[in-house]
Amino acid sequence: MTLPKDRTAAQDRTRRMVLLSIWIAILLGFPLWWKTTRVYRAELPFDEVEQWSQWSSCRPAFPLKINVHLSDAVSLPGSVNPQQQHEAIVSEIINKVQSSSPSSGSQNLPLEVVLVDQAWRGTKEQDILDRPSAVPGTYDFYISPTSSTSKKTSVSIKSQRQGWIQVADWTQDQISSAVAETLERVFGSERTKIQKLLDRQDEEEAAKVKTAVKYASGYQLTFSLFSGDTSNGVREWKMQEAINTYMAPFLRTMSVVSKFTVESQVQHYASLTFQPDLDATAKEYYLTPDKLPNFINTAEWSLASTVSSLPSLNFLVYVPPADQSPLVIKSGPGAPPSKTNSFLIPRWGGITVLNRPANDPILTVSELEPVMKIFLSQLRDLLGLSDLSTSVPAGSFPITFQKNEATSMTTWELDQLLRKRISENLVDSIKTLGSLARLVADTPNMVVLDPIQEDVTQALLDVKAACEKVQGSSSSSLSTGSAVEEALQHSRDALEKAESAFFDPTMVSMLYFPDEHKYAIYMPLFVPISVPLLLSLLKELKKWAAAKKEAKAKASAKKTAGQDADAEHVHDRKEEAEDRKTK
Amino acid sequence: MKPGMLLRGIVAALCAATALAVTVTSNPNDVEGFFEKSKSKSGHTNNWAVLVCTSRFWFNYRHIANTLSMYRTVKRLGIPDSNIIMMLADDVACNSRNIFPATVYNNKGQPLDLYGENVEVDYRGYEVTVENFIRLLTGRVAKDTPRSKRLLTDDQSNIFVYMTGHGGDEFLKFQDAEEISAYDLGDAFQQMYEKKRYNEILFMIDTCQANTMYTKIHSPNILATGSSKLKESSYSHHEDFDIGVAVVDRYTYYVLEVLEKIDMQSKATLQDLFNTYDFNLLHSTPGVRKDLFNRPLDQALLTDFFGSVQNIQLTDTVESSPSPSSIDAPLPDSEPLYPDETAALDNSSKEAEKKLVRRSLEHTFEIGNPDQSQTWRYAAFIVLSIGLAGALAAGSSVL
Numbered sequence: 001m002t003l004p005k006d007r008t009a010a011q012d013r014t015r016r017m018v019l020l021s022i023w024i025a026i027l028l029g030f031p032l033w034w035k036t037t038r039v040y041r042a043e044l045p046f047d048e049v050e051q052w053s054q055w056s057s058c059r060p061a062f063p064l065k066i067n068v069h070l071s072d073a074v075s076l077p078g079s080v081n082p083q084q085q086h087e088a089i090v091s092e093i094i095n096k097v098q099s100s101s102p103s104s105g106s107q108n109l110p111l112e113v114v115l116v117d118q119a120w121r122g123t124k125e126q127d128i129l130d131r132p133s134a135v136p137g138t139y140d141f142y143i144s145p146t147s148s149t150s151k152k153t154s155v156s157i158k159s160q161r162q163g164w165i166q167v168a169d170w171t172q173d174q175i176s177s178a179v180a181e182t183l184e185r186v187f188g189s190e191r192t193k194i195q196k197l198l199d200r201q202d203e204e205e206a207a208k209v210k211t212a213v214k215y216a217s218g219y220q221l222t223f224s225l226f227s228g229d230t231s232n233g234v235r236e237w238k239m240q241e242a243i244n245t246y247m248a249p250f251l252r253t254m255s256v257v258s259k260f261t262v263e264s265q266v267q268h269y270a271s272l273t274f275q276p277d278l279d280a281t282a283k284e285y286y287l288t289p290d291k292l293p294n295f296i297n298t299a300e301w302s303l304a305s306t307v308s309s310l311p312s313l314n315f316l317v318y319v320p321p322a323d324q325s326p327l328v329i330k331s332g333p334g335a336p337p338s339k340t341n342s343f344l345i346p347r348w349g350g351i352t353v354l355n356r357p358a359n360d361p362i363l364t365v366s367e368l369e370p371v372m373k374i375f376l377s378q379l380r381d382l383l384g385l386s387d388l389s390t391s392v393p394a395g396s397f398p399i400t401f402q403k404n405e406a407t408s409m410t411t412w413e414l415d416q417l418l419r420k421r422i423s424e425n426l427v428d429s430i431k432t433l434g435s436l437a438r439l440v441a442d443t444p445n446m447v448v449l450d451p452i453q454e455d456v457t458q459a460l461l462d463v464k465a466a467c468e469k470v471q472g473s474s475s476s477s478l479s480t481g482s483a484v485e486e487a488l489q490h491s492r493d494a495l496e497k498a499e500s501a502f503f504d505p506t507m508v509s510m511l512y513f514p515d516e517h518k519y520a521i522y523m524p525l526f527v528p529i530s531v532p533l534l535l536s537l538l539k540e541l542k543k544w545a546a547a548k549k550e551a552k553a554k555a556s557a558k559k560t561a562g563q564d565a566d567a568e569h570v571h572d573r574k575e576e577a578e579d580r581k582t583k
Numbered sequence: 584m585k586p587g588m589l590l591r592g593i594v595a596a597l598c599a600a601t602a603l604a605v606t607v608t609s610n611p612n613d614v615e616g617f618f619e620k621s622k623s624k625s626g627h628t629n630n631w632a633v634l635v636c637t638s639r640f641w642f643n644y645r646h647i648a649n650t651l652s653m654y655r656t657v658k659r660l661g662i663p664d665s666n667i668i669m670m671l672a673d674d675v676a677c678n679s680r681n682i683f684p685a686t687v688y689n690n691k692g693q694p695l696d697l698y699g700e701n702v703e704v705d706y707r708g709y710e711v712t713v714e715n716f717i718r719l720l721t722g723r724v725a726k727d728t729p730r731s732k733r734l735l736t737d738d739q740s741n742i743f744v745y746m747t748g749h750g751g752d753e754f755l756k757f758q759d760a761e762e763i764s765a766y767d768l769g770d771a772f773q774q775m776y777e778k779k780r781y782n783e784i785l786f787m788i789d790t791c792q793a794n795t796m797y798t799k800i801h802s803p804n805i806l807a808t809g810s811s812k813l814k815e816s817s818y819s820h821h822e823d824f825d826i827g828v829a830v831v832d833r834y835t836y837y838v839l840e841v842l843e844k845i846d847m848q849s850k851a852t853l854q855d856l857f858n859t860y861d862f863n864l865l866h867s868t869p870g871v872r873k874d875l876f877n878r879p880l881d882q883a884l885l886t887d888f889f890g891s892v893q894n895i896q897l898t899d900t901v902e903s904s905p906s907p908s909s910i911d912a913p914l915p916d917s918e919p920l921y922p923d924e925t926a927a928l929d930n931s932s933k934e935a936e937k938k939l940v941r942r943s944l945e946h947t948f949e950i951g952n953p954d955q956s957q958t959w960r961y962a963a964f965i966v967l968s969i970g971l972a973g974a975l976a977a978g979s980s981v982l
Contacts, residue, residue: 291848
């Protein structure tokens with residue numbers, strides 16, 4: 001107040017400049033702060049995921065190509081034009097298949113029936129066995145008049161995608177209905193299963209205990225020999241040879257679906273957690289079924305493998321000590337013992353109790369043969385390989401199945417497994433992506449990095465590729481025959497990508513962070529800063545307003561009271577100009 | 584006294600039930616039929632246990648003893664070590680104040696050494712964090728995490744989750760450093776449900792105001808039980824004067840009293856356990872939340888969660904004719920079997936595969952990887968704050 005006027009003016013000016021610079025910094029900084037502290041979320045193609053869950057752009061369908069070979073050993077009655085007759089037979093087969101399949105879902109396994117022009121000349125079984133079909137989804141039916149004396153229709157399904165239908169009466173009607181019934185019985189249940197799977201109507205089956213393990217690109221098989229004590233004399237087993245002989249062909253065939261790592265171990269002095277009961281009359285010890293769930297001595301038998309992170313399947317041979325043999329599984333004294341003396345734990349593995357004479361210290365390959373056969377059948381169950389010879393429903397004529405001697409399976413079953421696993425993988429990957437979508441939508445705090453986006457996009461591309469591959473599996477790739485396998489590979493990749501996106505370590509929204517907490521953190525910082533800033537701004541504005549009023553008053557006073565204080569006038573103008581800048 | 588009578592009654596009932604079960608099922612002609620009956624209703628094929636002690640330091644001896652007691656129980660009832668994930672500060676057994684080195688006891692007079700010779704602690708000491716716990720449950724662990732630190736459950740797993748420590752209204756403290764809230768827990772379970780990582784969960788928590796911890800769970804098939812209600816403390820049971828600290832909590836002590844009396848074949852149900860809850864013994868109000876659980880509690884066996892009773896299937900068919908064939912080459916030692924890829928794949932798909940492999944290698948993420956951190960954000964933040972601070976200093980000196 002006592003200062004000279006120009007000095008006050010200069011101070012005012014500096015003060016205003018400082019205030020202005022702070023506010024500019026804040027106004028510029030705010031968007032930067034907003035942008036940099038924002039949760040980074042890469043865009044995920046959720047609409048596309050939603051579309052896929054309806055299968056709106058591509059629905060997986062596994063076309064089956066049925067080649068029908070008619071024997072020309074006997075000509076059909078009334079055959080005038082073989083070309084016409086062939087067409088008639090084909091259309092009749094298709095009609096009959098359609099009318100005889102009340103089950104829905106025929107679009108999942110569309111049938112294409114082709115009558116091979118070149119007639120089949122042989123009538124011997126060997127002629128069929130010599131012509132395997134290597135293409136999954138393409139099957140050859142060889143049809144001939146029955147050669148047996150009983151004069152009845154019979155069907156024999158060979159292991160390499162061939163079937164031999166022997167019809168009782170060599171007429172067009174008989175031939176077509178025999179083919180149609182065979183197709184319906186072999187593929188009918190699979191068709192509905194895939195339909196349910198794709199439409200996600202398998203919820204009621206989900207409640208049931210599933211024996212088969214979930215799909216993985218590799219499994220670890222652990223074969224363990226547990227020997228009760230030294231009294232049974234077991235020292236070693238020829239497991240490697242037994243695996244090579246009995247398991248390897250099967251595993252090699254199955255490796256189109258999954259790879260296998262095999263290991264084995266022997267543990268001595270393996271005791272049970274309980275004493276088996278003695279059946280005095282039969283002179284044998286027995287395990288009642290209610291004890292079997294506790295058969296494995298989890299505390300002492302080391303079964304967990306830390307070698308690989310593959311899902312593991314365990315196969316146990318238990319040789320009881322001499323004072324507890326023979327050891328059988330039966331429900332009580334006097335009851336008939338279990339035929340195989342073995343049982344299966346769903347999704348875990350198989351166990352067999354082996355009773356043997358105590359004099360031989362080495363379990364030989366031939367001694368292991370029945371055990372390996374049991375394990376093989378348990379492994380089939382665990383891998384979800386359905387057994388056609390037991391699952392095909394009864395009909396008007398018998399269907400027999402001939403398994404491959406080495407692999408003990410038919411390629412028909414392998415194809416079924418391939419189709420099932422492809423569908424499961426596709427459904428699972430889309431479900432996983434759907435879960436991911438819900439998760440991201442539910443947790444706004446979660447960071448979604450670019451690799452996640454890439455994984456999701458790639459998974460969708462793989463789903464698409466798999467779907468397209470199976471669509472064209474029968475027609476396009478007759479030469480290579482690997483379309484279905486490629487589809488499996490794509491579906492596996494899709495599942496892996498989807499899971500790696502879902503289980504990505506960055507996808508953890510760290511802590512629940514309520515808004516009150518955010519205020520609690522920002523308040524101590526921002527309140528002390530903002531109070532002087534806001535107050536000084538208000539003060540400046542007030543001053544400016546006051547100065548303006550004063551200037552007005554002065555201006556009006558000047559008008560009335562004449563000329564006064566030029567310098568002040570100039571100063572006022574300057575102030576005004578500065579205020580405009582601030583605005 | 585009264586509770587003793589109750590327990591005795593339960594045990595008697597159990598014996599009767601087991602005897603009954605045996606008589607019903609010992610029909611001599613029916614091995615097959617038995618297997619149908621013996622399927623437990625829970626529909627699980629494997630059991631897992633996650634046991635978490637969130638406290639550390641000597642005076643929290645009892646929390647570690649609680650957890651080790653539960654560990655001993657589930658192991659005794661048949662859950663293998665590979666299926667038990669234990670998170671434990673594990674700092675009392677070898678604490679310099681422990682006059683019984685390398686032991687942990689849960690009762691006065693030290694009748695039973697819980698530490699024993701075969702304790703497998705999966706997350707130890709400072710690894711017991713909220714982050715690790717959430718990652719464990721949701722499966723979002725770093726890629727190089729060993730198998731023993733992963734919860735490898737599937738849609739047919741029953742999981743027993745036990746937590747103990749110091750808690751409050753909707754939170755549980757982790758080692759005096761951080762806390763997990765009821766929301767975090769509910770979210771983690773929901774994510775497990777989304778990915779079908781469990782069949783059923785039994786969540787048990789022993790802490791102050793424990794029942795508030797399960798209020799935010801909203802996923803199906805979860806049964807939750809806690810030791811005390813809102814604004815109520817949970818108390819320790821008794822002290823061992825030789826050790827010098829309380830050795831077990833009341834709630835856990837009385838739960839263990841029930842569990843000690845069952846074995847693998849037991850038909851005792853969860854309802855039996857909950858019936859033994861008694862305010863006079865616990866000095867707090869234990870709670871049970873069963874609205875998310877689909878089965879009646881008097882049909883849910885204790886061994887469905889604390890034990891490892893598996894469904895079994897009798898093998899009756901044998902493959903007909905795999906006979907030895909001399910053509911097959913022997914397998915190489917411990918080598919994975921690979922298919923003949925040369926015939927199966929044409930060139931283009933091989934290339935595609937290679938590309939995918941390379942891609943998947945590129946995307947390896949590790950927690951704390953500097954490439955993934957957002958250094959530039961910190962830099963921008965620092966520059967901005969320096970600018971602001973300078974401006975502020977100038978401004979305040981003038982003002």
